[in-house]
């Protein structure tokens with residue numbers, strides 16, 4: 001009967017990969033809220049799974065066969081009459097699983113013989129004291145006159161927010177809370193002649209305009225975190241090769257409102273840089289050991305399986321800062337590095353350890 005509902009041939013397709021399932025998730029089972037994660041790998045595991053199949057939720061939402069490390073069945077099992085499915089557990093802390101099969105974005109899971117023990121001290125955990133800073137950028141193409149000369153250009157406006165305590169796990173505030181900023185720049189400044197819109201169309205005038213908008217329009221709790229408004233003129237240069245580590249990885253974020261796009265399983269082309277603590281617009285060369293650890297441990301991975309915390313860019317910046325300290329790698333003057341992690345062209349997060 002079980003085989004009719006969920007043919008063994010279907011299961012066999014997954015026999016070589018790690019199968020993740022959550023037990024006790026059916027709505028009519030009292031302990032369903034305690035989503036209990038189980039892994040099934042071998043044929044005999046799958047026999048066990050068949051034995052308890054009607055108590056399983058097998059999750060389609062976050063993992064896929066090529067997801068990197070954790071793979072799960074893509075469809076729900078049919079239920080016997082009278083049983084109903086609970087909603088999929090949206091977020092679950094997966095344990096750190098360094099020895100999982102490593103999957104690249106383009107190839108199916110296969111064991112990586114080179115994946116030895118994790119580098120010494122990895123992961124150090126999240127540091128206790130320090131400052132988290134996030135930035136959200138919006139671009140506008142503008143015409144203007146500055147000192148009687150044409151000053152038309154591409155202008156990037158950046159909101160900078162700072163916190164020493166994260167409000168929700170991993171967030172200074174959700175970048176989504178700043179979406180009104182992007183809309184304002186798009187609607188009011190972008191593709192406009194600023195001479196007709198602002199009393200002062202220079203960088204200082206744009207900063208004053210955006211600061212006033214932010215004071216009036218950001219949600220109260222977000223406004224309190226606003227530290228700076230910055231304006232850059234012209235195309236921003238790409239960091240030099242030795243000043244950045246680029247990696248691609250997948251994740252989903254917990255503690256976001258229902259329907260938020262970042263709660264879905266998605267991926268980013270990440271950029272890790274080390275701003276000079278004295279001159280944040282200058283980047284320091286990335287130590288080879290940091291490059292190595294980021295590429296070997298993050299690239300092509302599902303970050304939720306690498307960390308046992310919400311893999312926001314703030315958290316990534318913080319653990320990398322802590323790791324550099326643990327490795328005794330320091331910035332100019334022997335000070336701890338500040339690490340910046342950027343998920344998208346318009347967002348970044350960085351962490352600076354509290355001065356000892």
Ligand SMILES: Nc1nc2c(c(=O)[nH]1)N=C([C@H](O)[C@H](O)COP(=O)(O)OP(=O)(O)OP(=O)(O)O)CN2
Nearest residue numbers: 171172173174175176182262312313314344346347
């Ligand atoms: N404080 C944080 N908030 C969010 C993070 C984060 O790491 N820290 N991450 C995300 C998502 O992963 C998302 O992909 C990036 O955020 P988003 O604002 O949506 O950035 P975009 O560049 O895609 O901006 P759009 O204005 O939506 O184009 C969410 N929040």
